[in-house]
Amino acid sequence: MNCQKKPAISDLPPDKKDDEVVGKLPFCCKNGTLLPPLMDPSKARSMFQLQVFKLPPDLNRTALHPPQNWKIDGILNPQYKCGPPVRVDPSQFPDPSGLLAITYAIASWQVVCNITKPKAQASRCCVSFSAFYNNSAVPCNTCACGCNDIDTDTCDAHRNPLLLPPDALLVPFDNRTLKARAWAKQNHMPVPKKLPCPDNCGVSINWHVSTDYKNGWTARLTVFNWRNFAFEDWFVAMDMGKASPGYENVYSFNGTRVPPNNRTVIFQGLRDMNYLVGQVNGTNPLRDPPVPGKQQSVISFSKKNIKGLNIPGGDGFPTRLFFNGEECALPKHFPKKSSGHRRGISVFMSLVFATVAAFALMMD
Structure with a gap:
């Protein structure tokens, strides 16, 4: 029961679907998650039912006033802007008796809500980049999901994040300081007195370029849930830009191309594995940092019929990425294949050649 002028209505969890009091409705109890019809039409709409009572002086039974000023919000979803209710033809329903x-409904209204472009630093998820040809990982941007005044008193909200060893991406931000400082010292990188602020994102996604060969390349997508609650029926959508036509397969997720141009690919967990658990305590809470919920898969791409594709040059990284419809903040930079890396390979090959030549001379 709620007598507020602006009540918040929450979708019920799936276990209430067959409840005798609040369940037994078609398309009810989706836990606040709606999937695109392309992925699963049965999960593309949700229904709930309210009992509305009239209070004095509004006791006229024939006067119906639909709720105004609709707003859709959630834990992690795009921002919506809703229009006013518009009277439409009465909705049709199957007879509850089974006949x-x-x-027909007594009256029906339609409210249309459109996704709006998020404001700067208003994302609720972010992306980090890493690659096999570079030892450092580029973490999420500083304050990618916003920073408050309390944070900026102890950290710098305008400084680029420090590069990290890839294993540090598994650790909560509060536990990365020692790793970040040690990594900077090991790689002769400067460390500011006032360290960059955290990204403050509840969900982060790591995109790792795994291989790059003549006819194709592979990447690994890892989703981290830093919240205390789980995401059911989560999905990731991304645009790979120039490399999009080369998408071949994903091995631990379901992958679906989005027509008509097929540039966007949607990934979701396999059946009975589409539940992204929340963050839990480490094995020893007093010593070990919390462990995020995690799911990952390898994705393969082809280079066939794509001219001038340069994976280390940036073509191997997504140009846009969405989690549950929310656009995630991408890093400002991507790992680069330095000339030092190439020289290291050349020196190694020279040593191998010299060893083989010396062995041949000994045999002669």
């Missing part, structure tokens, strides 16, 4: 008859 082959149609029951």
Whole structure:
């Protein structure tokens, strides 16, 4: 029961679907998650039912006033802007008695809500980049999901994040300081007196370029959930830009191309594995940092019929990425294949050649 002028209505969890009091409705109890019809039409709409009572002086039974000023919000979803209710033809429903008859609603209204472009630093998820040809990982941007005044008193909200060893991406931000400082010292990188602020994102996604060969390349997508709650029926959508036509397969997720141009690919967990658990305590809470919920898969791409594709040059990284419809903040930079890396390979090959030549001379 709620008598507020602006009540918040929450979708019920799936275990209430067959509840005798609040369940037994078609398309009810989706836990606040709606999937695109392309992925699963049965999960593309949700229904809930309210009992509305009239209070004095509004006791006229024939006067119906639909709720105004609709707003859709959630734990992690895009921002919506809703229009006013518009009277439409009464909706049709199957007869609750089970007979082959149609029951009409007394009155129906339609409210249309459109996704709006998020404001700067208003994302709720972010992306980090890493690659096999570079030892450092580029973490999420500083304050990618916003920073408050309390944070900026102890950290710098305008400084680029420090490069990290890839294993540090598994650790909560508060536990990365020692790793970041040690990594900077090992790689002769400067460390500012006032360290960059955290990204403050509840979900982060790591995109790792795994291989790059003549006819194709592979990447690994890892989703981290830093919240205390789980995401059911989560999905990731991304645009790979120039490399998009080369998408071949994903091995631990379901992958679906989005027509008509097929530039966007949607990934979701396999059946019975589409539950992204929340963050839990480490094995020893007093010593070990919390462990995020995690799911990952390898994705393969082809280079066939794509001219001038340069994976280390940036073509191997997504140009846009979404989690549950929310656009995630991408890093400002991507790992680069330095000339030092190439020289290291050349020196190694020279040593191998010299060893083989010396062995041949000994045999002669």
